[in-house]
Amino acid sequence: MRPTRTVGTALAALGLAAGAVLAPAPAIAAKDGGGAYxxxxxxxxxxxxxxGTTVxxxxxxxxxxxxxxxxxxxxALPGVTVVSGSAVEHPGAFVVTIEKEHRRSGTFAGFTKWRTMxxxxxxxxxxxxxxxxxxxxSPRSTRRQVAAHEFMHVLGFRHHAGDGITGAQPPLTLEPAPSPDEWTALHAYYG
Incomplete structure (x- = not known):
């Protein structure tokens, strides 16, 4: 299927967006990279x-x-600090490198890949x-949702069945925010 730049297609692409290849120590790993909702x-x-991680x-x-x-x-979360910069400016921080790539096939709107030791x-x-x-x-709300969705993967979220940024039915707004259940999970871990 060749995607177009519509909201519906972008949402479908969100379903393919996470490619985290990490088997984390602190919790049950989503070996599929969080692909299943x-x-x-x-x-x-x-x-x-x-x-306490600085991102x-x-x-x-x-x-x-x-x-x-x-x-x-x-x-909102005391257990994580987010800054802009580079690894040189923030030694020992968890660095999220943002790349832009043009793929005509449009198989994904965003993709997150973990780097390990x-x-x-x-x-x-x-x-x-x-x-x-x-x-x-794509509409600004779609692009913002994609960016927020990918950042939620950085914080450790896999796709889920509920409402919210990494949920099966993400709301498209100009100011994306985690759902109440996503906030509950974030606050339970990051304070």
């Missing part, structure tokens, strides 16, 4: 970052308002979020 939102935080967003200035979303999460290691040292510029002409 088969758990409730309150159980979807399955590979959280260690409490650095490193990449182009315009990343579909991902930094705005990340700052709102940072303000080395072969056989499951502890994450960072992540790369790839945003498909094929969708750059």
């Amino acid at each position: 088969d758990v409730p939102a309150t159980q979807a935080l399955t590979w959280p970052l260690p409490a 650095v967003i490193d990449g182009p200035a315009n990343v579909w308002q991902m930094r705005d979303f990340a700052e709102s999460v940072d303000a 080395g072969p056989g290691e499951s502890y994450p040292t960072g992540a790369t979020i790839t945003l498909n510029t094929y969708f750059r002409e």
Whole structure:
């Protein structure tokens, strides 16, 4: 199927968006990278970052308002700090590298891939979020939802059956926010 740049197609692409390849130590691993929408939102935080982690967003200035979303999460959660910068500026931080890539096939709007310490290691040292510029002409609410969705994967969310940013039926708004159940899971872990 060749996607168009419609809201519906972008939402379908969100269903394919997570590619986390991490078997986390602190919780039950979603070995499929969170692809299946088969758990409730309150159980979807399955590979959280260690409490107290500093997350650095490193990449182009315009990343579909991902930094705005990340700052709102940072303000609400004492157990994680989100900043913009680079690994050089923030040694030891969890660096999220943002890339933009154009894939005409449009198979995904966004994709998150974890970086680990080395072969056989499951502890994450960072992540790369790839945003498909094929969708750059999608409505602003769609692009913002994609960016927020991918950042929720960085925080450890897999796809879930409930409402919310990583849920099966994400709301499309200009100011995406975690659902009450997603907030419950985030606060239970990150404070």
